[in-house]
Amino acid sequence: MAELLEQRSSISLQLIDALLEVFGEFNQLNIWSKVTKDDFTVKRFDLGNDSNLCCCQLTETAKSKLNFSSPKDCEGVVVKFLTFGDNGITDNGLSLADIVAVNTVLSINQISPKLLFANSKCYVHEYIKSRIYTFENDDNPEVVKCLARILAKFHSLDAPISNNAYKTSQKSYEDFFNRRKHIYGWGNTEATGQKYLKALENHPEIKEQYYDEFAKIDYHSEIVYVQNLKERLDSPIVFAHSDFNRGNRLVVKDSKDQLEKIYLIDFDATSMNNRGVDFGDYFSNYRHREDFANEGFPSDEDMALFLNEYREKCAQIFGTEFLDKKENSLEHMIDEAKIYTLGSYIGGTFFGLMWYQEAHDTGKGQYFLNVAKNQSRGYNRLKKRFIEDGTIPRILQMPK
Incomplete structure (x- = not known):
């Protein structure tokens, strides 16, 4: 485990x-x-x-x-x-x-x-005696397809839960931003007004590495930008894990080192939520050796292995008419995966800077700065890629 x-x-x-x-x-x-x-x-x-x-x-x-x-x-x-x-x-x-x-x-x-x-x-x-899901598992098509089937089954369930968690998740970025803006000055268009940057000024060797990069980020604008894309996509509401990262997947193998079972754990954020949230969590660190890294993003063909297996399992559960709906096409799911990965990266940037503010006087401060740096660069790189490949311009033409 x-x-x-x-x-x-x-x-x-x-x-x-x-x-x-x-x-x-x-x-x-x-x-x-x-x-x-x-x-x-x-x-x-x-x-x-x-x-x-x-x-x-x-x-x-x-x-x-x-x-x-x-x-x-x-x-x-x-x-x-x-x-x-x-x-x-x-x-x-x-x-x-x-x-x-x-x-x-x-x-x-x-x-x-x-x-x-x-x-x-x-x-x-x-x-359960097991191992955490790693980048090596993403290189095994049978493991990837098994995980896709499990997620499809998860999303198909009708759990008797309230809507409070979904409301909380929808408000979390906005509320988080407003609280931190008041406390730290986040979101101020003038970099000198962002109080979290002042913590860097007390450590010249760290300031030299990070200050300029973080000073130009306007978190609020980027969160609004991604939220606009999500609203246009209108990802279906499902029973979602909502924290579908590698640490929450357990891989069980038999005595011959063959896949026996994958279990999911840690349901503290589980709720009725947009399907794309789990897609984004999966593909945001697909084949990455490290968590919160900036190690690339899969091609549409690579994503199709997981998403087509997901679609086939859903068709078994709901009937083949599931595949006839536009929102369940492979193209739509790929769009969801891309845009919700953007959301995962901007959230990771926010996470890293928030925890740096909390821990900059401890030994973990620079770790969180590296998290923020990797996630910020990943966000900018993917945003540029999705504009150039036509994904974002096409989504922006969709009605809200």
Whole structure:
């Protein structure tokens, strides 16, 4: 799965007690309902900024004591602790009912690892021995087509969730921009008015590398530009992952190193959303060795492998009439992938600069500047390419 950090010795007793309280609420048929503090080990996942996710695994002694029987019992579980605002909603707009519904539907449909338990504090999945999806997987046509079929199945589901997360996602850039503009001066057409740049001035060696490039970016104008293209495309609303990056895809292989299964994880942003959001997340780092990189973008022919497999799976689910609709043509899906990748890049630029502002006095400051630089250059390069290949001029002729 992901690289695991923090051995048991560095795990707090408070966390152990919290986990035991969770396991104590499992139904009595689950062996985890019977564990004591000495029956399992705890490790934390290295998954970005998420510090509330940990993996627990039974010791060999505990398996014997508890009469462990595979595959009925799970030797490992992944626990995700939840954080809600005063209004009972997460930062991504999900209520507890939404979170339980999303994880239940995806578990039942075998898109995610098996959901074992959920309450107001956390949810728990079976731990799956696997590897994170990498650039090498994009070079394997069978893996690419398998992933396309999984995404098509995901998008076909009718999950009983509210519309709050979709509303939150639609407002996030605008609200984020307005908050940061007030605090940092972002969006001011005069570079000297962008307060985040002042942090660079205190570090001459960093200023020399980044200042001029970031000073000329008008984030608000670019976000409005991409949003205009999205509105004209009118990408269909589906049940979308909304964070379909490589770190949220688990690849399981058999003893002969052949693909056995792909699971999706991390549904904190999952909502009813535009289909193109997931297309953009996929193609924005297609065959990239590093996340948040600027390593190129696939040709229309390369995208067709994934998108045609997606279309064929949807036709199996919805009937062949699915293919007759204009918005489900290969050409329209390619347009969605291109424009939503632009959105992913401008969002990545925004992300990098925001976190630099938060972390410029730590060792991570320059990392986030490189993220912003790579994403900004990728955005400008793709914008130029999509203008020259006629994609953007053609979309701008479409009515809103």
